[in-house]
Amino acid sequence: MVQAVPDPRRWKALALLCGAFFMVILDSAIVVVALPSIEIDLGFAPSDLQWVLSAYALTFGGLLLLGGRSADLLGRRRMFMVGLALFTAASLLCALAWSPAALIAARAFQGVGAAVLTPTALSIVTTTFEEGPERNKALGIWGALGGVGGTAGWLIGGPLTDISWEWIFLINLPIGVTALALAPRLLRESRAQGQRRGFDPLGALSATAALVLMVYAVVEAPQAGWTGAQTVGLLAASLAMFVLFTVIESRVAQPLLPLRILRSWTLVGANVTMLVFSTIAFGMPFILTLYAQQVLGYSAVEFGLSSIVFPLAVTVAAIVGQGLVLKAGFRLVATAGLTLLGIGCLYLTQVSAGGSYFGDIFLGLLVSGLGVGLTFVTCSIAALAGVDEREAGLASGLSNTTFQIGAAVGVAIVSTVAVSRTDDVVAGGGEPIVALVEGHQAGFLAATILAGIGILSALLLLRRPPVPSPDQPPLVPVAEHADD
Template sequence: MPIDRNHVSDNLRPDMVGTDGPTPDPPERDPRRWKALILLCMTGFMVILDSQIVILALPSIERDLAVSASASQWVLSAYMLAFGGLLLFGGRLADLRGRRLMFIVGTALFLVSSLLCGLAWSMGVLIAGRVVQGVSAALLAPTALAILMTMFPEGPERNKALAFWSGVGGIGATSALLIGGPITDTLGWQWIFFINVPVAIGMLVFAPILLLESRNDGPRAYDPAGALTSTLGLVLLTGAIVWAPTRGWASGAVLGMLLGAVLLLGLFVVIERRSAAPLLPLRIFQSRLFVGGNLAMILFAMTTLGMSVSVTAYAQRVLGYTSMEFGLGMIAMTLMTLVGAWAGQAGVTKVGFRPVAAAAAVLMGLGAFLLSQVSVQGTYFGDLFPGLLVFGLGLGAGPVAAISAALSSVEPDVTGVASGATNSGFQIGGALGAALISAVVVSRGGDSTAPEQMTEGFRAGFAADLVIALACLIVALTLLRPLTRQSSGDGAAVDPTEARRR
């Protein structure tokens, strides 16, 4: 019997299917889903925005709170540590306790922590607020993505929803550089936190109205040993990556954290293998698409944050741009990210994950190559604009394909923790990319005061970003290749659940 191309599962899209076979009927569509998507995308936007918007505000925070530059870095690091360390546990809580409930809890924490950060009268209070803000993000990010997967049935609609989610997330990353500087310069650094308050109130009002409640129907077993080891392991890993650029990869503190992370995450795997109700069911790693999608997401994040480090420093230190001027210059890349996300969702639906992810890696690599040609006497349109345009297209399309591939083979009862793993990969990948590119830039003279040496360092940083993009291309071509449906002896098609494991 020929496959109905309009109702085939995302896991077995035409690009992934080799032989004919029956497909399940699509689930009933929720009429609120598109309005709910606006709320979910706003959540993703704010989570990504708050991870980076403080970057351009750090000098003002240092002056107002009378702290050193090294102390102010904790404003950024505290959020990243709490966010990256608790993503798996946050996703699993959503699976077990209810995704809408955890979304509301996370939003309430987001509201309180944003107020605390904006009203902070000391560095200790501000860092504490950022920790709570990171905890709220660890609840919100995987929960929102899991709700999206629940409300949108497999197929073109889910691809479009994921495109909006990814595109808005990419805009959040670029908007942090776009609006962080102007808000700090005009209203004060406190307002980069206060702007979250009305957004959080709106989220609290509309979440009970628009979002479906869903949870795992199985027993509520929380796997405390797995939660503890994974959280501590991810915190140590994220901390090592965040502090490596300033303390050095060979420093005792960084090496100690890396060793601790390896031991704890190894112990986590042992615990999960033996647990009757694991925090992260290891069977999901049997899926090549889940592994490949997450690796691609890590590399896309590395490329994106690595490029941001170099382009921000080059524009301000070599070209002499103010934070507001640089933010306005990022509008072009932000718009192209939207275009890329829309094109990416259409491509995933029509041709599959691999071609879209590969094309995105090529575009980001080409953008990095164009940026690697920057000069000491450079101009925005001559040195930055072409590279930002091309890079933005890839940034919009790549995460759409990576997320779609990673979550296409995940069973409904673990969408929360699987979404947490994907978000964790993005956070760790971003931190690792920023750390590695910073190290390359510094090693080639990027911390010099001479414009020529600084430019040479930034060129090397963009070139290293190109290498990461090429690694992403290899992952896309090898691990995101189409699934093939094999037939049993009587000619019946393999069950889709079995196909997910290939």
């Protein structure tokens, strides 16, 4: 194998990759601000509204491992462009949706594009930058922009929603087209060496089925009953699919998730912590935007502008966090981040019907933003620490899979807790506005409990970054192939 020198275009390539990642994460969050408008315009039932987020997260999370492996085997630049084209086309379909079913289907298709695009982009970052300070700096920028994209959606989504909610999807078109034009110029083609081309469709199918069954069970539990036959049956079927996935991966020649990769304690700890973290990172904003617009009467623009403290806090914490990781270790930084996130969610449990921005929201946004930035960048670095170049796509796909699984489950948990509490208060004769507030309080409390679980996972599972031996050669990108 020809050892490549550092790519002189690597920082421009990073800008392109981060821009594409920003678009994907932005799209996950920007929809949150527009949910009340989408609910009214398309006639969504309150209990079905969360599927606008969950349909995207399910196909995204369920197919990420397949997307990451495709990048390793078929070429990372090639698959990056395929994913980018799919995501851009799906964004147009979302904007043209005429009914709840049409939007949910388009969002699911959009998740397919994101499942190819995101792990491919992250694996290109990993194989372009040498492990150590330079890669940590690149991943710090990646994590900061990811955190900003996950929160700036509130700021950008407000003005766009005031024009028309369709614009939250149309904004992706010029970004996607520009990125497609620049990719061949700025990105090297690379793929894993010494591996046969093979895929695992049964593994992808069983993993996706397990996720869909699990989330659907949680979403329908308030109506079907948490101990009802439907809920128990769906959860049992989901568990059976996960077991089937494990059996398939242990027997197929080219597994979607080679079980040997789970021998890395750092990788396992990072992914478990990322899973729990993302339940809060998506669940809390889902409840917050509904509280601000339905109870406080904020317009989408007012909520977006007032939430600017959140992306600013995320950015600062992510930049600081990537430098702290090598000094303090994964465990300490992630624990600090999850603690701040838990404190922010706990503060938000005191929201009231007659609340105000500075009295009820501001401090919770600030503290939670710091927690999101520290935790996200730490888990992103830990999930790729010491990973062989041949499995960069796999590791990045696994990291993004856990993130999206957590997103789908988190939104389902907090929304069902909130709706269930609201329904109980209404059934008991409570006023609608009081019922809404108590439902939101319950949702924030659920997010606080999830943060406590995340703190335990960080303390028990995360370890210090591995230190490469002096004679260990640095990881470098695979040289371009003559046939590409």
